[in-house]
Amino acid sequence: MSNKFFSVSVTNISVAILTTILISACAGNRIVNNDAPVEQLQDLNDYDSDGVIKAREKCDNTVLGASIDNYGCGNQITKMEPFKIKINFANDSFAIPDNAYDKIRVLADFLKENQEIKVVIEGHTSKVGKVNHNQTLSEQRAKAVVLVLIHDFKIPAERLDYIGYGFQRLEDERQTEEAHAANRRIMAELTHTEHLDEMEWTIYSVDQEL
Template sequence: MMRFVMFAILLTFLAGCSGHQIKSFPESTQQPNDLRDLDLDGVIEAREKCDNTLKGAVVDNDGCSGVKAVNERITLNVLFNNGSAYVHPKYYPEVAKVAAFLHKHPHTEVIIEGHASAQGPAGVNKQLSLKRATSIASLLSSNHGIERQRIQAVGYGEERLLDTSDTAQAHQRNRRVMADIRNSNKNTPLKWTIYTSVEE
């Protein structure tokens, strides 16, 4: 009996709706707001105020986490003598520029890249370039208070020459140091990703 009553109600509902026409939206209707989420933080572009927040970070209604993504390469105008890793004090302002950037962005880490010219054995140049990078890293830590765990020193030797010509000017250009500054998410609150599993 109950099934019959439910069936009768359903027929009545369908009969009442059958007389109405279905209206569709015009094809020319335009969405006034940008509903995309290009940085995948859960906030649509129409409300987005922080486009470059770290992926996976907890964000507010404006899409801001307080920590922005940083990807910066800085060339230090520090010249080294041939076979030397000594940083002359006149180049300290170059190191200070990197330190200032790191202080301004406390959630970043830096890789100091040391490079050498193609003069001499490749193995020696590799070690020399690492010593140059280590010299800069030590100045960042001892003179500017940058935490050691935020600094990494690597030596590329003659693997990434800027100028392959065999001239004094080319060799001088290749004896250089770069600072590659990137974000660290160690202190960034991240969203929880919850996985569930069923044990059999």
């Protein structure tokens, strides 16, 4: 027997043995069929596109692009809004003119529509007379408006408060009759907590603020 023939025979035998081992190994393994679908117990959809899945969502319908927490909710903030009531008080008087009731009604209707809102009525005077007298007068003007809201428009007293500023916060600094009339005014400062959709900062935010 030649060396060449012996080499080929050994090679053929080795291949046959290796093939047998591989077939035996594969035959011993169980084939797993994964055709059956896996049941998903949680809703992984993000219906309002805010990056929070439904399974964790606590605030639906978030405004697109709003800054939110891990539960898809925006921030709760206290918002202050000035509400000016133009009442032309007579000089050195806190009597509310008849034509002012329609203006107070606008505020009353707003408070009835927004039951969570409270209001602080601010009284102001012109810069005529002594400081102490004007301070008292401004408080009396503010209180007079509060009483109208309570008795005439049935706004609960616990939602109302008042403060007088005298002539500390003049609207018009001029010493004219027109300026004095403008300074004898009532302001209503509204306080309420609302769900505010604070928008996330993007590269376009600067342009939007310009």
